[in-house]
Amino acid sequence: MSDARAGALLADRSSGPIEVLAPQMALIVTIDGPAGTGKSSVAHALAKRLGLRVLDTGAMYRAAAAIVIDHDLPRDDVEQILARVRDADLHFDWKADPPVILAWLKPMNERIREADVNELVSLVAAMSPLREHMVRKQRLIGKQYPHLVSEGRDQGSVVFPDADVKFFLTADPRERARRRVDQLREQGVIVDPEEMETKLIARDQLDSTRADGPLVKPEGAIELDTTNMTFDEVVDRLEAHVRAVVGDRTAS
Ligand code: DC
Numbered sequence: 410m411s412d413a414r415a416g417a418l419l420a421d422r423s424s425g426p427i428e429v430l431a432p433q434m435a436l437i438v439t440i441d442g443p444a445g446t447g448k449s450s451v452a453h454a455l456a457k458r459l460g461l462r463v464l465d466t467g468a469m470y471r472a473a474a475a476i477v478i479d480h481d482l483p484r485d486d487v488e489q490i491l492a493r494v495r496d497a498d499l500h501f502d503w504k505a506d507p508p509v510i511l512a513w514l515k516p517m518n519e520r521i522r523e524a525d526v527n528e529l530v531s532l533v534a535a536m537s538p539l540r541e542h543m544v545r546k547q548r549l550i551g552k553q554y555p556h557l558v559s560e561g562r563d564q565g566s567v568v569f570p571d572a573d574v575k576f577f578l579t580a581d582p583r584e585r586a587r588r589r590v591d592q593l594r595e596q597g598v599i600v601d602p603e604e605m606e607t608k609l610i611a612r613d614q615l616d617s618t619r620a621d622g623p624l625v626k627p628e629g630a631i632e633l634d635t636t637n638m639t640f641d642e643v644v645d646r647l648e649a650h651v652r653a654v655v656g657d658r659t660a661s
Pocket residue numbers: 444466467468470471530531534535560561562563564612616622
């Protein structure tokens with residue numbers, strides 16, 4: 410489908426009800442990119458428009474980091490960390506909106522956004538045995554629910570290399586820091602933008618240089634620099650691409 414036709418589809422829908430995709434149509438969309446590019450909010454909005462579920466894989470690594478802190482696990486004992494994370498049986502309650510991540514059946518959504526988890530998560534996410542465990546879980550979720558927008562760092566490159574549509578979102582580090590600072594301000598937390606930019610760059614560096622599942626643009630991914638785009642413009646663009654792919658598939 411041409412961009413013009415995809416655009417027309419969007420224009421049509423803006424005046425009518427949102428048209429979700431047929432539930433029987435298996436579709437995996439991946440969104441990868443560095444911190445602060447808006448992946449998570451974009452993934453939720455896109456999933457809602459298309460009638461898909463969201464898999465927030467960052468939440469799984471964050472939950473693992475929270476377990477390390479809350480159970481006072483030695484940070485260099487990967488085997489012990491993996492054993493405890495396995496025991497927690499991390500999974501999502503999809504009935505909640507947004508979905509809730511559970512560890513030992515306990516909701517973790519608030520805990521995993523706290524500052525100490527932010528600090529530790531990149532280190533935990535670099536542990537290869539833990540990544541293998543998470544990748545296996547994510548693929549299993551993809552098999553059980555093949556109607557996903559899956560969001561993270563390695564979704565299009567490692568977890569779902571055969572995904573139907575892959576996106577790679579980027580944005581200037583200053584803009585990413587500004588967005589994070591605004592988001593935190595809404596939650597009543599005041600952070601210095603320069604300090605945030607330094608932290609984001611450090612996190613990108615850790616995420617991009619680890620041995621397993623580093624942050625890379627996946628092969629075949631559509632790259633979108635969101636620096637000068639509004640949230641709605643980003644979601645519109647992604648939705649148009651997905652609908653174009655689905656339209657081409659059903660037409661052929
Ligand atoms: O997207 P986020 O900020 O919630 O991610 C938290 C951390 O987990 C971040 O350091 C990147 C890492 N992560 C990862 O390594 N692989 C993923 N698929 C998702 C997140």
